Amino acid sequence: MQRSNIRAVAALILVAAIWGLSYSAQAEAMDTMSPLFFVFGRYLLGTLLLLPFILFFRKKPSPHLLSGGIACGVCLAGGEILQQFGLLYTSAGKAGFLTALYVIMIPVIGVFIRKKSDWKIWTASLLSAAGAYGLCSDGTLNSFGNTGDCLMLLCALFFAFQFIFIAKFAPDADALQLAAVQFLTVAVISGAAALIARETCSLASVSATLYPLLFCGGIAIGFACTVQVAASRYVHPATASIVLSAASVFAVLWGCLLRSERYSLINLAGCALIFAAVLLVQWPARKAD
Numbered sequence: 001m002q003r004s005n006i007r008a009v010a011a012l013i014l015v016a017a018i019w020g021l022s023y024s025a026q027a028e029a030m031d032t033m034s035p036l037f038f039v040f041g042r043y044l045l046g047t048l049l050l051l052p053f054i055l056f057f058r059k060k061p062s063p064h065l066l067s068g069g070i071a072c073g074v075c076l077a078g079g080e081i082l083q084q085f086g087l088l089y090t091s092a093g094k095a096g097f098l099t100a101l102y103v104i105m106i107p108v109i110g111v112f113i114r115k116k117s118d119w120k121i122w123t124a125s126l127l128s129a130a131g132a133y134g135l136c137s138d139g140t141l142n143s144f145g146n147t148g149d150c151l152m153l154l155c156a157l158f159f160a161f162q163f164i165f166i167a168k169f170a171p172d173a174d175a176l177q178l179a180a181v182q183f184l185t186v187a188v189i190s191g192a193a194a195l196i197a198r199e200t201c202s203l204a205s206v207s208a209t210l211y212p213l214l215f216c217g218g219i220a221i222g223f224a225c226t227v228q229v230a231a232s233r234y235v236h237p238a239t240a241s242i243v244l245s246a247a248s249v250f251a252v253l254w255g256c257l258l259r260s261e262r263y264s265l266i267n268l269a270g271c272a273l274i275f276a277a278v279l280l281v282q283w284p285a286r287k288a289d
Helices: 002-029 035-057 065-086 092-099 102-113 119-136 147-172 175-196 203-208 210-231 237-244 247-259 265-282
Strands: none
Touching: 002 092, 002 210, 002 237, 002 247, 035 065, 035 175, 035 210, 065 092, 065 147, 065 175, 092 119, 092 147, 092 247, 092 265, 102 119, 102 147, 102 265, 119 265, 147 175, 175 210, 203 210, 247 265
């Protein structure tokens, strides 16, 4: 079991690295494809890649699979669409860290629903607010954020509600089936929105965006999400969340290496504060002896 735990943690680190790289791939895709069509393409591909696994396991669908999957998918669609438009105006590294704020938003939202908060939540909220200010500043603290940064904060809010819905519906549903329904929901919503917005998509744009599309749809969604589901069976949920939150760190690293993104010391200090907040809010409480 200990060896399985180590392998599972290593698999989750791989997932975090893939998700971090997906921010750079998404940003690159915006040079050759419109945002809504890109979201549609990657989630349609992700859905198709999950189908063989669903057919192989042939598990009976739960009664609330459709309603739960659609609810999760609507929130996921909102987050992904806002994130994709945000990448038109902000860097991949900033996108990764600002999106990670959903981890702090989840327990804060829980306060208004039914749960009381402890000192960790409010401390993490203050740390994340300070970190977001430092990360989104121009490096001198004289200005704050841009359109893309604001869209990323809204994106994080949508993701927070998506995780709340997942926590509600996932215990009674097969993980792969639930993922497929919510991925298909995202594809339908983004595809319809692309048609309403009269976005255009040609074979030339698909060809030019092929590698980011295959990576974000096939690797980041189809492969990484499947690995996440399998590996999460062998580790504590809090441990899995902490490991996966490293995607924000990988987003900055990949952005610097692949897209020549540069950050000031104040920006990097903001990254450190947000990452500390993410770790703090998920750290398991010590059980009483």
